[in-house]
Structures are given as C-alpha cells and as structure tokens.
Amino acid sequence: MLTLYHAPQSRSIIAQWMLVELGEPFDYHLLDLKKGDNRTAAYLAINPMGKVPTLDHDGSVVTEAAAICSYLADAFPKAGLAIPIGDRRRGPYLKWLFYGPSCLEPAVIDRMFQRPDVAPGSLGYGDFERVMEMLSAAVGRGPYLMGDSFTAADVVIGSGLIWGMMTKAVPARPEILAYTDRLQERPGLRRVYEQDAAFVKKLGG
Ligand SMILES: N[C@@H](CCC(=O)N[C@@H](CS)C(=O)NCC(=O)O)C(=O)O
Incomplete structure (x- = not known):
C-alpha cells in the first residue's frame, strides 16, 4: 500500500511524477498548505519538517523528494527506473539523484532570490554557471x-530544471529546453499536471 502525502503546486510533484511513472497503484492524502494541514500533530509525527512530500509504504515512511524517488525505484525494480546495484552505471545514476537536492536546487534558489555568487569554494554547488x-x-x-x-x-x-525554467532562473539553453520538452511529452508527466490542476480546484484555487 502506497500513500503520498501531497500538496499540489509544490515539490511534492516530484514524488507524484515518480509514482505515476512507476505504474503502481497509490493513494493520495491531500494537504492544504494554506490551511496548515502540514502543521498538525498527526502530520508532524510522520514528517517533523512539516514539508511535503511524504511517502508511506506499508508503514515505512520516507521523506525528502529525491529519497522517495530513489526508494521507489529500488523497491519496485520491475519498473526499470533504477540502475541496479552491481551495474557500473549505478555510480553516475546516484550522482544525479543527489545532485538534484544538493546542487541544482540550491543553485536555482540562490539565483531566484538573487543571492550573489559568493565563495564558490564554500558553496556545495560551486557556481550557478x-x-x-x-x-x-x-x-x-x-x-x-x-x-x-x-x-x-x-x-x-528534470523536475528541478522544469521548475527552474518556470521561474526563469534556469536559462533556456537549447540542450536543457530539448530535454525538458522531451520530459513534458511523457504521458506520465501530462497526467500529473492534469491531476494537480484538479487538486488545485478541489482545494479552492
Ligand atoms: N527538502 C524537501 C523540501 C520540501 C519542501 O520544501 N516542500 C515545501 C513545498 S514546495 C513545503 O512543504 N512547504 C510547506 C511549509 O514549509 O510550510 C524535499 O525535497 O522534499
């Protein structure tokens, strides 16, 4: 049994997309962040950060979007979304999984908030360019x-780049644009966008 604690138009879309690509049945537990559903005692008990997403898999709780993706890919190997242990491509695969939250996201956030590129030697991502x-x-x-x-x-x-381009922080370089277009043509991601639009409506816009 898979349950995604989800809020539309949030980083939770990363786990949502992963679940859809996985093709396993799952339930949504919808949270309205504006109403503080993520700050209730019950929710903080499973995710003390009060953040979305959270995944519950048969009582095992996983938080952090990239960890959820990694967990699901390994837990459901038949979907072919992981590079398995023992495959020499496992190293680069893990590198990208970690690069999202440790380099891409902080670089984009710093750019969005116009934080100056200071001390690249101390920043985990170095410099934005x-x-x-x-x-x-x-x-x-x-x-x-x-x-x-x-x-x-x-x-x-892909989620980080799509979001970064939406915010205009990530430049529309031809290679990045071609990649994000390719991802957005995937039926799984289209379904996610449709589902999220319905959730936004349900929560009252
Ligand atoms: N590091 C977390 C970040 C998740 C996150 O920041 N989620 C935001 C929505 S985009 C959230 O839950 N915000 C609600 C709040 O902090 O009150 C992850 O990657 O899963």
Missing part, C-alpha cells in the same frame, strides 16, 4: 541522463 554547463552537457547527450533509459534521476533533475 558551472551547474548549468554540467547539466547542459549531461542532458545534451540524451535522450535521458542515463542514455536511453529513463530513470528516477530524470524525475529528480
């Missing part, structure tokens, strides 16, 4: 980060 260079080169090889295989790493990095 280098992150973009690295990602352009990686996604430019395409079609996906791991070549022909779409994996959880694409859910994590």
Whole structure:
C-alpha cells in the first residue's frame, strides 16, 4: 500500500511524477498548505519538517523528494527506473539523484532570490554557471541522463530544471529546453499536471 502525502503546486510533484511513472497503484492524502494541514500533530509525527512530500509504504515512511524517488525505484525494480546495484552505471545514476537536492536546487534558489555568487569554494554547488554547463552537457547527450533509459534521476533533475525554467532562473539553453520538452511529452508527466490542476480546484484555487 502506497500513500503520498501531497500538496499540489509544490515539490511534492516530484514524488507524484515518480509514482505515476512507476505504474503502481497509490493513494493520495491531500494537504492544504494554506490551511496548515502540514502543521498538525498527526502530520508532524510522520514528517517533523512539516514539508511535503511524504511517502508511506506499508508503514515505512520516507521523506525528502529525491529519497522517495530513489526508494521507489529500488523497491519496485520491475519498473526499470533504477540502475541496479552491481551495474557500473549505478555510480553516475546516484550522482544525479543527489545532485538534484544538493546542487541544482540550491543553485536555482540562490539565483531566484538573487543571492550573489559568493565563495564558490564554500558553496556545495560551486557556481550557478558551472551547474548549468554540467547539466547542459549531461542532458545534451540524451535522450535521458542515463542514455536511453529513463530513470528516477530524470524525475529528480528534470523536475528541478522544469521548475527552474518556470521561474526563469534556469536559462533556456537549447540542450536543457530539448530535454525538458522531451520530459513534458511523457504521458506520465501530462497526467500529473492534469491531476494537480484538479487538486488545485478541489482545494479552492
Ligand atoms: N527538502 C524537501 C523540501 C520540501 C519542501 O520544501 N516542500 C515545501 C513545498 S514546495 C513545503 O512543504 N512547504 C510547506 C511549509 O514549509 O510550510 C524535499 O525535497 O522534499
């Protein structure tokens, strides 16, 4: 039994997209962040950060969007969304899963809030331009980060790039644009957008 504690138009879309691509049945537990559903004692008991997403898999709770993607890919190997242990591509695959929350997201957030690029040697992501260079080169090889295989790493990095482009923080470099367009053509992501639009309506816009 898989339950996603979810709020539309949030980072929870990363876990939602992963679940849809996985193809396993799952339930939503919808949270209205504006009403503080994420600050109730019951929710804080499973996610003390009071953040979405949270995944409950048969009583095992996983938080942090990239960890949820990694967990699901390994827990349901038949979906082919993980590079398995023992495969020499496992290293680069894990690198991308971690690169999302440790480099791409902080770089985009700093750019969005116009924080100056200071002390690149101390910032985990170095500097914004280098992150973009690295990602352009990686996604430019395409079609996906791991070549022909779409994996959880694409859910994590792709979500970060799509969101970064929406905010205009991420420049529309041709390689990044081609990659995010490719991802947005996937039926799974289209379904996620439709579902989220319905959730926004349900929660009253
Ligand atoms: N590091 C977390 C971040 C999750 C996060 O920041 N979620 C935001 C929505 S985008 C949230 O729950 N905000 C509600 C709040 O902090 O009150 C992850 O990657 O899952």
